[in-house]
Amino acid sequence: AQSVTQLDSHVSVSEGTPVLLRCNYSSSYSPSLFWYVQHPNKGLQLLLKYTSAATLVKGINGFEAEFKKSETSFHLTKPSAHMSDAAEYFCVVSFTGFQKLVFGTGTRLLVSP
Amino acid sequence: GAGVSQTPSNKVTEKGKYVELRCDPISGHTALYWYRQSLGQGPEFLIYFQGTGAADDSGLPNDRFFAVRPEGSVSTLKIQRTERGDSAVYLCASSPGTDSGANVLTFGAGSRLTVL
Numbered sequence A: 001a002q003s004v005t006q007l008d009s010h011v012s013v014s015e016g017t018p019v020l021l022r023c024n025y026s027s028s029y030s031p032s033l034f035w036y037v038q039h040p041n042k043g044l045q046l047l048l049k050y051t052s053a054a055t056l057v058k059g060i061n062g063f064e065a066e067f068k069k070s071e072t073s074f075h076l077t078k079p080s081a082h083m084s085d086a087a088e089y090f091c092v093v094s095f096t097g098f099q100k101l102v103f104g105t106g107t108r109l110l111v112s113p
Numbered sequence B: 001g002a003g004v005s006q007t008p009s010n011k012v013t014e015k016g017k018y019v020e021l022r023c024d025p026i027s028g029h030t031a032l033y034w035y036r037q038s039l040g041q042g043p044e045f046l047i048y049f050q051g052t053g054a055a056d057d058s059g060l061p062n063d064r065f066f067a068v069r070p071e072g073s074v075s076t077l078k079i080q081r082t083e084r085g086d087s088a089v090y091l092c093a094s095s096p097g098t099d100s101g102a103n104v105l106t107f108g109a110g111s112r113l114t115v116l
Helices: none
Strands: A003-006 A010-014 A019-021 A023-026 A031-038 A044-050 A056-058 A064-068 A073-078 A087-095 A107-112 B005-007 B010-013 B019-024 B031-037 B044-050 B053-056 B065-068 B075-079 B088-095 B111-115
Touching (some): A003 A087, A023 A031, A044 A064, A073 A087, B005 B088, B010 B019, B019 B088, B031 B075
Parallel strands (some): A010 A107, B010 B111
Antiparallel strands (some): A019 A073, A023 A073, A064 A073, A087 A107, B005 B019, B044 B053
């Protein structure tokens, strides 16, 4: 079955320091991978997507993620955290021929001044 | 419309009652999805429509849950004999449904259902 595992339920960083949110997926087929962000009381917003083109994907707000097939990973990074980055982040997978998205359990990013 | 619109934004009901949640997708989007997000969890897939037909309803938890999309645009999620465990945020999303736009979902703000 398709699934994603987000390795950390919470990540705390200081403003201006790098962000790393980890995600591993299980793969029986060629995956499409996404990161979505959910700010409190707001809808889910797409940060970036990987669909078998370049393995390093750049998204909005300075985030990027690298697809590593050998490690079945799709970690999200940002060089310098901003207070406005504090939110819940979801790693999401879908597979060719399957329309539904499968969400991870989420990682809450906390940013301190 | 400009985005995915969901109504009501909040619904409080009593155990055993019937509830309808409405989703108005982005104009022209042929694919429509319903997800359920319980407190502290990621969204769970319920059902996916391509046009008027339910292409995948494998996520509906039981026969109390039903969804329709009669004209290929607005969709209604219907829950009969609500239970306290149905309390969650119900999310609707739409996508263009084409190869280039497939799986790039735009989500609504959700309908928060509370069953007392």
